[in-house]
Amino acid sequence: MWGRAGRDLRCRRKLRSPAPAPPLPLDNDDLLSDILLRLPPSPSSLPRASLVCKRWRRLVSAPAFVRSFRARHRRNAPLLGFFTHEESRLSFTSTLEPPDRLPRGPFSLELEGRCRILGCRHGLVLIVNWIDLYFLVWEPVAGDLSRVAFPPEFRDGGSAVFQHAAVLRAPGDVHAGEDLSIPFLVVLVGSDTTVTRACACVYSSETGVWGDLVSTACPSKVPMYNPSTLIGSSLYWLLGPTMAILKFDLDRQFLVVIDAPLHNCLYSMFRYWVMPAEGGGLSFLCLSGYDAQLWMMKMDCDGISGWVLGRTIELDKLWLNSTEELSPLIVGFAEEDNMSFLMTSFGGVISGIMVKLNSTQFKKSFGVKCLGIHHSFASVYTSGIGIDGGHAGAELLHNT
Structure with a gap:
């Protein structure tokens, strides 16, 4: 009896359908998309992924994924x-190597004289028309171009004179819906008509209005040529002709003038630059010949800030030839x-080099x-993936 029951039980086990195998992780679109989001942000990453199969191309070309x-x-x-x-x-x-080198076409823009x-900052380019008194904020990747008129204080008959400006992404911005434009801020800096005070105000693309004008006494004149430097939540401009640094704190909305390390020296084009220090904080680069x-x-221990010479790099002992007629200049x-x-x-040919001076690492x-x-x-x-359109992806991968 038990023998027959045992045989029946074994038969039922044989007839029972096997449990379905759990789906492989990469069969789940949501999970695969999450993995693909972790690809490095180099220009060739998504075009390469799109060549794997039709499914991968569908995922990486979806506007929401991009x-x-x-x-x-x-x-x-x-x-x-x-x-x-x-x-x-x-x-x-x-400045990228193939297959990431970008074509010039999508990044060219005709300008009025x-x-x-x-x-540039945060994927945005800031352009000024100093005759008609407006800014253009260009986002080359998305193709957006926004026009921002000067605030009344900086227009004809106003109390301030334009000197320079900076653009940056608005803090905590997120893309909503199909709107791909980057919410941005424009920080305009200048001086009063007597050139004794520096002033600034901020435009927000989210509100479409300029904020209040803030100012501070400025013993230095306010001509500016170098672009701003963003360190933490503050923007810095180098002033001249007697060198000083103008700081604008974005969080607290105030201006202050800081002495430069060589504040008794006159400003010289392409010789000085404000830059972030290693690990944060404010640093200052000075070129003198090949030093x-x-x-x-x-x-210091009393809480007073001051400049300290960190290091001197002898460029001619690294990769520059001091016998050339042109000593190095800072161009960016x-x-x-x-x-x-x-x-x-x-060798008598004018060239540029990219270098991390903090680590003396020559780039290219x-x-x-x-x-x-x-x-x-x-x-x-x-x-060229998804919302970018075009055939840039194919161009990038042509030489791979």
């Missing part, structure tokens, strides 16, 4: 290259990588077409 990819990597966006102003256009030079570039001095702002600075753009000559050389500021540009470029 928005999430940009938002995830926005804080560590790679340095894509730099802009220079050549005649009546902004010209872009990619009255316009000039002031700086690069890095000064640091330190606080990339905040994202703490990378200085220096211009010098090699680049061609120099004109003597002027090279405005570094960092952003998350998705190379």
